[in-house]
Structure formats: C-alpha cells, structure tokens
Amino acid sequence: MTGATEKIKIKGTKSISIKEIAKICGVSTATVSRVLNDNGRFSDETKNKVLRTVEKLGYKTNNIAKSLRTKKTRSIGIIVPDITNEYFANIILAIQNFFFPQGYSVLVYNTNEDQGKEDLYLKDLEAKCVDGLIYFFCMEDRGQIDAIRKKIPVVFVDRNPNRKGAVVVESDNYTGGFLATEELIKSGCRNIVILRHILTNSTIVGRYKGYRDALNKYGIPFNPDLVLDMYVNANASKEAICRLIECGIAFDGIFACTDWLAVGALMALRKHNIKVPQQVKVVGFDNVSISEYSSPSITTINQDKTRLGEIAAQMLLDMIDGKSIDEKNIILPVELIKRETT
Amino acid sequence: MTGATEKIKIKGTKSISIKEIAKICGVSTATVSRVLNDNGRFSDETKNKVLRTVEKLGYKTNNIAKSLRTKKTRSIGIIVPDITNEYFANIILAIQNFFFPQGYSVLVYNTNEDQGKEDLYLKDLEAKCVDGLIYFFCMEDRGQIDAIRKKIPVVFVDRNPNRKGAVVVESDNYTGGFLATEELIKSGCRNIVILRHILTNSTIVGRYKGYRDALNKYGIPFNPDLVLDMYVNANASKEAICRLIECGIAFDGIFACTDWLAVGALMALRKHNIKVPQQVKVVGFDNVSISEYSSPSITTINQDKTRLGEIAAQMLLDMIDGKSIDEKNIILPVELIKRETT
Structure with a gap:
C-alpha cells in the first residue's frame, strides 16, 4: 500500500491520490497499487478499470515523492571520457539496456578526459542522489576516487584505479x-x-x-x-x-x-x-x-564491449541491492581478429 | 532561506540541516544558503568557514527534497535511436555540454528504432518527472507524440513530426x-x-x-x-x-x-x-x-551536429523557463564536403 498518501501536483496533470482512484474504481488502495506496479493478482477487468481511471484523471506514480520515501532515485550515473567513441558508446548502450528493465534510468556525463569536468560531475552525481556510478575515470587524484566510493556504490569499467576493495570490470x-x-x-x-x-x-x-x-x-x-x-x-x-x-x-x-x-x-x-x-x-x-x-x-x-557493460551493470545493481560481491575484479578475455593489415 | 528545513539522511553521510551549519559557523541560515548557492554577498572568510563546516559534517543540498519543493528535477531526457552512431552521439554531447553548466543532468534512452521501447521510455520519463525532453522519435503514432507534448516541454531534433506547434530543430x-x-x-x-x-x-x-x-x-x-x-x-x-x-x-x-x-x-x-x-x-x-x-x-x-544539439538545448531550456519560442522550426544549413569519391 505504498503510495496511498502520495499526492503531488505535476505540470499539466491533475493531482490525484491512489486513495481517490481506489474510491472511484470501488477497489482497495492495495489493489490500485498492485495494478500500478504490475505486482500480484488482479482481474483483467480490475486492471482495465484502474488504468482507464488513472489515464483519465492523470495520476502518476510520482517518483520524486517515492524517492524521498525510499531514499532511492532509481537512477545511476555513468562518467565516460567520450560518448562519440563507439567503444564507449557500446558499453553505455549495454548498461542502459540492462538497467532500464530494472526500473533505473541512466545519467550520462562526458569528461573528454578533463579532470576539472570530472570533479564537477562527481559533485553533481552526489547532489542528484544517484543510486550508483559506473565510472570510466580520468582523474589522477586517487583520494577523490576513494572519496566517491565511500558515498555511493561505484563500479569501475575499462580503467582500473588499483585501489583496495574497488569493484572493477576490465578487458585482459x-x-x-x-x-x-x-x-x-x-x-x-x-x-x-x-x-x-x-x-x-x-x-x-x-x-x-x-x-x-x-x-x-x-x-x-x-x-x-x-x-x-x-x-x-x-x-x-x-x-x-x-x-x-x-x-x-x-x-x-x-x-x-x-x-x-x-x-x-x-x-x-x-x-x-x-x-x-x-x-x-x-x-x-x-x-x-x-x-x-x-x-x-x-x-x-x-574487446567484448557488451559484456563489459552488462557485467558492470549487474555488479552495480548487486551493490545497490546490498548484496556482497565475491569477485571484485572481473577480467574479460580478448581475442585477435585477423583481417587484411597482417 | 530555502533549504533551511531540509534534513535528509543520505547513505554514507551525516544528516545535518542548514540551521545546524549556521549555528556552528555563527552566521544566519540565509548566509549559509547564499554561500551554498553561490548567490549574493559574503566574505571569503565566511565562505571558507561555511564550506569547511559543510565538508566536515557531510551536508548536501539534497536535490530530492529540493525537487519536491520546486517541482523541478533538474534533469532532461533524450530519446535517441542509436548512441553508437557518431552522428547522434555528437548531438547528445552538445546537449550535455550545454545543459550541465545550467545545473541539469541528462538521461539517455536508446530506442534502436523500436517503438515498443520508445513507448516505455516515454512513460519512464514522465514517472521520473524530467523537466523536458529532447526527442529523436521513431514512433509512428502521432497521438502518442502529441500526448507527451501536453505533459512536458519537448524539442524534436533531426526528425520533424510535422505537428502543429511542435518545436523542431533539423538540418536542411x-x-x-x-x-x-x-x-x-x-x-x-x-x-x-x-x-x-x-x-x-x-x-x-x-x-x-x-x-x-x-x-x-x-x-x-x-x-x-x-x-x-x-x-x-x-x-x-x-x-x-x-x-x-x-x-x-x-x-x-x-x-x-x-x-x-x-x-x-x-x-x-x-x-x-x-x-x-x-x-x-x-x-x-x-x-x-x-x-x-x-x-x-x-x-x-x-550536418552541423554541435549546433543541432546546442540550439535544441537552448530552446528546451527556454521552454522549461517558461519563455515563449518565437521561431518554432529551426532549419540549419548543410554543405557539400568534396572528397575522393566524386
């Protein structure tokens, strides 16, 4: 029955609570909540009734209020040197494809290997309260790298900071x-x-x-x-x-x-x-x-770019969910692709 | 004096309010707020004192609470067909570079030209309460395109939905x-x-x-x-x-x-x-x-990818800030680059 008291005005929509939807549909707030979260049993009739009412009245699961209650923003950050480099873009794509079905969105920050920018991005990610960070660092200051690890779950990809306890996914x-x-x-x-x-x-x-x-x-x-x-x-x-x-x-x-x-x-x-x-x-x-x-x-x-992204994402999700990470440094195999230049 | 009552526990940090910081520093809450927002007059001494205290005690401007108060998440979404295509990646990069100094972060959603995914992304962006959307649509359902425009500010880039009143930036x-x-x-x-x-x-x-x-x-x-x-x-x-x-x-x-x-x-x-x-x-x-x-x-x-991104970003920011958009369809010039294949 989470959300029963949520009632937030969102631009361009009417403000309405789960309680009101339940009343209109003649079902319990728990049922409305189950339908909205697609969680548990309800008839197709109930589902359609609730969803039609929700649509009609413009109710939204307001994630801001939910975030405040759960202390989770359901977002993760990616700090990356260059999204226009297909190598990095492929890894980001795999991370987004992994996280979206889990309900997480992905904030992308491009450093262009600029430590000053990277520093600002770390502060912003903290202020935005992301649930975790996938981090292709360029930062040479290992103190700052350690500092962010103390605040949020961090998985390093591609580049290994060589810090004790750091979770790292890299190619061989x-x-x-x-x-x-x-x-x-x-x-x-x-x-x-x-x-x-x-x-x-x-x-x-x-x-x-x-x-x-x-x-x-x-x-x-x-x-x-x-x-x-x-x-x-x-x-x-x-x-x-x-x-x-x-x-x-x-x-x-x-x-x-x-x-x-x-x-x-x-x-x-x-x-x-x-x-x-x-x-x-x-x-x-x-x-x-x-x-x-x-x-x-x-x-x-x-380099197996998709696997680099998927494994990093899975490890970060495990960390966010409070699971323990047994193997902290995953090294993925590489292979020679013979073409015309040799 | 906004923020004076904010007091949220964030993972790995101590919870402390502006009021407490003000007390420790022997200044008013308004002064602390001005320093934190870098807004208005204060001495270097005060600034250093406040910032040192903040750092020491782990206070953060908690953006979740702020979002709830301001109804702004300071995030925008980008729906894009393929981030591994350098053309799109360059536009995304320009958008991120424009928005970051304005305090906005960028959520990236990759459709791979899949309308089903795009549909889910639109729902997620709404639920995540982004302040605006930059939209490279693949959706053929113009009804859905119109629906999202009613809910949040949207700028279309690259592809023109040919809808009345739509704000569009495209190449010629x-x-x-x-x-x-x-x-x-x-x-x-x-x-x-x-x-x-x-x-x-x-x-x-x-x-x-x-x-x-x-x-x-x-x-x-x-x-x-x-x-x-x-x-x-x-x-x-x-x-x-x-x-x-x-x-x-x-x-x-x-x-x-x-x-x-x-x-x-x-x-x-x-x-x-x-x-x-x-x-x-x-x-x-x-x-x-x-x-x-x-x-x-x-x-x-x-195609001037950087300008496409910058203009789209500026227009979206204007819309978020409630400014009126005079020219709703910007068409950027293209040029022939002669190389070896002709």
Whole structure:
C-alpha cells in the first residue's frame, strides 16, 4: 500500500491520490497499487478499470515523492571520457539496456578526459542522489576516487584505479597487447612501433607490458624510439607515423593501442606509398566498426564491449541491492581478429 | 532561506540541516544558503568557514527534497535511436555540454528504432518527472507524440513530426539531397542510385525530394529501380549494391542517405573491382569520421551536429523557463564536403 498518501501536483496533470482512484474504481488502495506496479493478482477487468481511471484523471506514480520515501532515485550515473567513441558508446548502450528493465534510468556525463569536468560531475552525481556510478575515470587524484566510493556504490569499467576493495570490470589488456605484438612478430616484423594513449591508465599500461613481454619472448630487442605517445585521434597518429618516416627510422610493424590510432597510421603509410601489409603490418585494438570497414580492413584485438557493460551493470545493481560481491575484479578475455593489415 | 528545513539522511553521510551549519559557523541560515548557492554577498572568510563546516559534517543540498519543493528535477531526457552512431552521439554531447553548466543532468534512452521501447521510455520519463525532453522519435503514432507534448516541454531534433506547434530543430535535408545529387550529375553521372533508410521519416523524405528535384532540374529521367530501401548499416547497403550489380542494372553514381550506407556501397564496388570515382561516384550524408578516414575518403553533406544539439538545448531550456519560442522550426544549413569519391 505504498503510495496511498502520495499526492503531488505535476505540470499539466491533475493531482490525484491512489486513495481517490481506489474510491472511484470501488477497489482497495492495495489493489490500485498492485495494478500500478504490475505486482500480484488482479482481474483483467480490475486492471482495465484502474488504468482507464488513472489515464483519465492523470495520476502518476510520482517518483520524486517515492524517492524521498525510499531514499532511492532509481537512477545511476555513468562518467565516460567520450560518448562519440563507439567503444564507449557500446558499453553505455549495454548498461542502459540492462538497467532500464530494472526500473533505473541512466545519467550520462562526458569528461573528454578533463579532470576539472570530472570533479564537477562527481559533485553533481552526489547532489542528484544517484543510486550508483559506473565510472570510466580520468582523474589522477586517487583520494577523490576513494572519496566517491565511500558515498555511493561505484563500479569501475575499462580503467582500473588499483585501489583496495574497488569493484572493477576490465578487458585482459595485457594479453591483448601480447597477442597483437605476437601476431606482428609471427608475420615477420622485427621493428615494431607502438602507438599509445598519452594518458597512462591501466589499459595502456597492460597493453604496453604485453608488447614488451612479446618482444622479449621472441628475442627482439626493445627500441625506445618506436614508442610513440599521443592523444587518441587519427590525425595525431598520422602525424606521428609521418614524422617517423621522415626521420628515416625503420619499422615494419605497428601496434596501435586503439583502432582509431591504426586508422591514422594507415593514412600516413598511404601518403608515403608504403604498402600494407606487404611492407608494414598493422594491428589495432577494440574492434570497433572502423576496423572492419576500413580499407584494408584492420587486424585488431576484440574487446567484448557488451559484456563489459552488462557485467558492470549487474555488479552495480548487486551493490545497490546490498548484496556482497565475491569477485571484485572481473577480467574479460580478448581475442585477435585477423583481417587484411597482417 | 530555502533549504533551511531540509534534513535528509543520505547513505554514507551525516544528516545535518542548514540551521545546524549556521549555528556552528555563527552566521544566519540565509548566509549559509547564499554561500551554498553561490548567490549574493559574503566574505571569503565566511565562505571558507561555511564550506569547511559543510565538508566536515557531510551536508548536501539534497536535490530530492529540493525537487519536491520546486517541482523541478533538474534533469532532461533524450530519446535517441542509436548512441553508437557518431552522428547522434555528437548531438547528445552538445546537449550535455550545454545543459550541465545550467545545473541539469541528462538521461539517455536508446530506442534502436523500436517503438515498443520508445513507448516505455516515454512513460519512464514522465514517472521520473524530467523537466523536458529532447526527442529523436521513431514512433509512428502521432497521438502518442502529441500526448507527451501536453505533459512536458519537448524539442524534436533531426526528425520533424510535422505537428502543429511542435518545436523542431533539423538540418536542411532537402537542400542536402539536392546538393548531393547535383554533385553527382555535375561529375557526369546519369544513372544515380539512392540508398535510403527504410523508415520513412522527415530526414529521408527531404533528402529523397532533393534527389528527385535535382534529377528533374537537369533533365535526367527518374528510374524507380535505382531507389533502394534498407536499414542503416554498411552490410545492408553492401548487399543491396552487390545485388544491383549482379542483376546487371547499370548505374554510375550513388547517393547514400548516410555515410555508413556509403561505406557499404564502397565495399560492394571494391568487391566487384569497380573503380571509385572513375567508374562510379559516391556521395554520403552526415559527415561523420568514417567519411573522412575511409579510403577513398567520401564526399558527403555536412550536418552541423554541435549546433543541432546546442540550439535544441537552448530552446528546451527556454521552454522549461517558461519563455515563449518565437521561431518554432529551426532549419540549419548543410554543405557539400568534396572528397575522393566524386
């Protein structure tokens, strides 16, 4: 019989309580509540009567009042670096698809890797009283990351803050970096460039470690001149590879830490009439559409974006529901997708 | 002195009222309120004292209570077909960037062009009491579209429901379709395929009308065999163009109503060793990254995604603030971006 006393005026609607609806329909308030929440038994006749009355009179389950009573807003926040990047968008989509049938809506905050923005977003999420947060952080201040965890349930996705007790869902970036580099080595490459995101987070650290270990395993000396750091966009990697070519530094393979960096590398190679895969081989990371539809199509490391989102969402829901999380760090497997650039 | 009586327990924080903060700081509740809302005059000393106390004691402007008092949730909804499509993601990003500094957060709902989902989302947005809606509808039921407009402020973006009094921001799709087709004609094409979204909405209707009028202006007979309808994905357009080639239907130009459809067309042409732009020319629509970074890069019609989002957001904010909207249908200009496929 929750909601029986709710009576809130909402713009453009008449204000009416469950009690009044019950009276009009000649049923109990409990029955009205069951129909509105689609919870429990009632006849089709009762259902139709109640719903018609509700519609006619403009009653709404007023979530504001409900939130005040339950201390739940039935909303979760997502802080994400770039929703225009299909990799992140796919994860957000999986999270929204998971949470909506559970009655939760999703607030999206885009940082563009700006810590100042991220800081403001954390304050806003707190003020908006979201029930939980899915957090792709760029914040370097681990104190702030710990602070938000004390206030609301938080699941970290993609990037691991490496904090005690933090709940994290990530891809096996180390194995991804290893497989990408091994693919280049097995295709005959000996001078392998790595294109990295300039922001050092766990994804890049893992992929780089995989790259180093693969070189090591196959007895290929590491050359620091071949490690190129940049912001993730195709033009940046195009310029970096062009500079390398113009400086006369020899290379025969490129491991790009994202598919978009691989796209820029391909543009640079095309500009200098270097044939792919004959003269230089390329492997990307993420397996977003551009890797499949680029010409040549790009060999890449697949991340299971839908599973990353679904598992993060399930863990966050469990935390919101007060369930204990046994395994706090889920690492999803990656796989090599062989295409035309190797 | 709003907020002086707010006192809500939030998970993980101590519950404390403005009154108590005022007492501790030795200032009035009005002063505390002014500091918290950054509104009006107070000394730096007072500000620091209040903020330190607030931080120490974990007071928060509890937005739930505030919402109940103001009848505003300071949130807006966006219903969008596909956040993984960079075109929509760019508009969402502009909307979020506009609204956040105004104190609003953004709830994102992805329909995947599913009317059933859209229907549920509309109900949820109402129940969540959002202050307004930015609406890329797929709904064919104009009655439902009218119903939501009666309840909350709505701005339609991209797709025009053609309803009296509806506030709409859209690109000049007609001119876009005309310019794309004219570009193909001026490059020598006479048999021009059009690849359309199977869902007939105003964007497609406008582009198609532009295509027909351009053919007409240049005295090129219309051939219904060259009108191909499909869902927007690269594989669908690849298959459609392959079928056309295999059926022996002659064509020398393709106007793809989105860049992703153009990408699929290029794949089909490549598969059949048809040279672009020598044998067949292609123009896309949207100007998303794939058109710039594809090889060959794709001539396309630019839509100003950021402006679409910003103008829609400004209009929605004006409506929420009760301002009158003089111009209810904003049509943004488009432009031809010439690249390698023409």
